[in-house]
Amino acid sequence: MTNLSNIVEILAKQALGAKQQSNQSQGGLGGILGSVLGQLGANNQQSAQGGLGGILGSVLGQLGGQQQRTAAGASGTQSLLIAVLPLVLAWIQKQGGLQGALDKLKGQGLTSQVDDWVSTGPGENAHVGAEQVQSLFDDADVEQVAQQTQAPKQDIYNAISAVLPQIIDSLTPQGERTSKQEANDDIQQVMNLVSGFLKR
Template identity: 30%
Template sequence: MGLLDDLVGSLRNNNGSGQGNQLQQLMAIWNWVQEQGGVEVLLQKFQQGGLGQVLNTWIGSGNNQPVNSGEIQNALGQDQLQSLADKLGTDVNGASGTLAALLPQVIDKLSPQGHIDTSSTQDLGAMVDGLFKR
């Protein structure tokens, strides 16, 4: 499965959670991102929220600069994060913490050439959807 395997492997190496939980979180985040208008809209919100430089490290070929849950909350707002929190079964702090942990890796994997590959975002959605419809 390529991209999805890379994501799950990367997530497992960095946070030690079980693969099933990671896939559930990834699916919830993916659905939420689509509700926000897609990856491109989410990235615009990050830029408008003052996280443009951080975002550039995720898209670029160097190391990913970390982001904390407070920065995520400031960039995206409580209402949008509450929607994600509901999907993840947590509160806004938990949702922003999960995004802070997972989103840099997801964006990094979606931008291997230094820009977001929109065909990869569609492939990721299809792969994640397919896994949960089995």
């Protein structure tokens, strides 16, 4: 197993904030994502917005009011991190899975960062700038998330650059020895879980 669901769970908890965490009766990733997506409530039926990023974006938009009362900057950032998560996972799938994504990143001159993210050594993941990930992602996909979260596109790219190292790191818990197939299966599982909630 990779650690992908742990990362998703951590981001979801941060986006929900401590108050909702304590009310969380259903444990695990499914419960947390369910509660994030449950925030939509009646608005979900009114808005027929397609696209995973779009719906997650509007879900997180619902949390906006509560977040401004807490620490607006930090919470808003956490919401963007969870909103771009499906975007990043879908991008990895479009590259043909984890190995394809790693090759693509290395082809963009990010070899030292990728090696650091995949390595099992201690310390923080190497930083990647928003401008370095900008050329990797489809502008229309980013625009859609920006519209749904009502955030500038630059903020979306910043969120991608923050989430991408964590995702690659979480998909490679055994470094180079991690099974790429297992990683791809975990990506699909998380995507299915999120889209399953969206279909309810």
